[in-house]
Amino acid sequence: MDIENIFQKFQKRDKNSLSRMITLVDNEDPYGIEFLKRFYTKRNDSTVRIGITGPPGVGKSSLLNKLVENFAKNYSFTSIVAVDPSSPFTGGSLLGDRLRMDNIYKFENLFTRSVASRGSLGGLSSSTENILQVLEIFKSDIILVETVGVGQSELDVMEVTDMVIVVLVPESGDSIQALKSGIMEIGDIFVVNKSDREGSERVVQYLNSSLKMKKEGKDFIPPVISVSAKEGKNIDKLYVEIENVKNFFIEKGIIARKKSLRKKKEVRDILRDIFIKSIDIELKNMENKKDLSPYEIAEKIFQKIDFKISEDIWKEG
Amino acid sequence: MERRIKVLVAKPGLDGHDRGAKVVASALTDAGMEVIYTGLHQTPEKIVRTAIEEDVDAIGLSILSGAHMTIFPKVLKLLKDNKREDILLFGGGIIPKEDMIELEKMGVGKLFGPGSSTKEVVDYLKNWFQNKK
Numbered sequence: 001m002d003i004e005n006i007f008q009k010f011q012k013r014d015k016n017s018l019s020r021m022i023t024l025v026d027n028e029d030p031y032g033i034e035f036l037k038r039f040y041t042k043r044n045d046s047t048v049r050i051g052i053t054g055p056p057g058v059g060k061s062s063l064l065n066k067l068v069e070n071f072a073k074n075y076s077f078t079s080i081v082a083v084d085p086s087s088p089f090t091g092g093s094l095l096g097d098r099l100r101m102d103n104i105y106k107f108e109n110l111f112t113r114s115v116a117s118r119g120s121l122g123g124l125s126s127s128t129e130n131i132l133q134v135l136e137i138f139k140s141d142i143i144l145v146e147t148v149g150v151g152q153s154e155l156d157v158m159e160v161t162d163m164v165i166v167v168l169v170p171e172s173g174d175s176i177q178a179l180k181s182g183i184m185e186i187g188d189i190f191v192v193n194k195s196d197r198e199g200s201e202r203v204v205q206y207l208n209s210s211l212k213m214k215k216e217g218k219d220f221i222p223p224v225i226s227v228s229a230k231e232g233k234n235i236d237k238l239y240v241e242i243e244n245v246k247n248f249f250i251e252k253g254i255i256a257r258k259k260s261l262r263k264k265k266e267v268r269d270i271l272r273d274i275f276i277k278s279i280d281i282e283l284k285n286m287e288n289k290k291d292l293s294p295y296e297i298a299e300k301i302f303q304k305i306d307f308k309i310s311e312d313i314w315k316e317g
Numbered sequence: 318m319e320r321r322i323k324v325l326v327a328k329p330g331l332d333g334h335d336r337g338a339k340v341v342a343s344a345l346t347d348a349g350m351e352v353i354y355t356g357l358h359q360t361p362e363k364i365v366r367t368a369i370e371e372d373v374d375a376i377g378l379s380i381l382s383g384a385h386m387t388i389f390p391k392v393l394k395l396l397k398d399n400k401r402e403d404i405l406l407f408g409g410g411i412i413p414k415e416d417m418i419e420l421e422k423m424g425v426g427k428l429f430g431p432g433s434s435t436k437e438v439v440d441y442l443k444n445w446f447q448n449k450k
Contacts, residue, residue: 092346
């Protein structure tokens, strides 16, 4: 495989090459990793990654379906990454985000990819960061990352993106208390979708007042907007808010800071990966040590371990 | 990392009978595959665009409307135009035997008629994938 050639095709915006490269990095194929290393500096440095999260069923895909029109019209290339859960039992995954995203077919300057979360505990697949980097090398201006709104995904999405939109519904009212510690802290914009239903104003008020309390004295208070993806209500207003927050974050250096933190975290993750894989190789030779405690085995391994940073480390596991 | 089979299950045409497609989609998921399900009324253009963007190994079409002799060849042609003939196109629905034979001659994979079990579809895909590698 000629990764130089693939990169040439990237510059011609060849979606076939893009999609095949995403498969390679999603599977942690050595070619994919080589590609990320070689073309890291060719990424679009000003790509903004926007996360969209929220509990299941609040209409994240439907909302995204409306928003993509604004992005497609205002930017030269927008990518959408939609993450769905994998079954912990079979490993299979039913990726259905496209069901609600018919607008993506109206624009040629959009690219959509569904990703299965696979073994990852949070709502994102562990290879999400790599996929996003490939999309940056493809020179996407905007990457929209939609996540499964369960468990730890809130934190995951915050780490891989530059700003986060939290989507709720009027019925979320009672549960916001419970969500407070997770979702309330990571949102940079709060959206109350399905505003055609009863109770949306109350939720907006509640969110506004609790955000004001939480963020007292800070120079940024996340805006709260009620929309109806179904009726197309307030979508343009939401888009304007997204642009405002994005520009504010760029101006204040918030995005630059996030990028640098993210890079450190990524290095840590890669190192952990290398260590764990090297340790696993050692462990294979250590199977029948019945007379030693786990601590003693660990110490022995630590003394003799040879951490390998070679191509084959990515092929293991 | 173990490579999972990725399949696009789509329902082209105007009829609304998507039960079959849904049953197959969930059977493939249960068999450990990653399934993209796009729902009703997909055009061949949308199907092929999705297949390319998602980089799937196979496309399964469910056609009950009688449009199989139009839709299957159209999808095949679009895959060819986009240099993705490597993607397997298979399907199911109400398709007369002689049409099945003709479609298979054109390069369409196996077509499953009424009464087929989901296990047959799963086994077929797994075998095909194994041989492809």
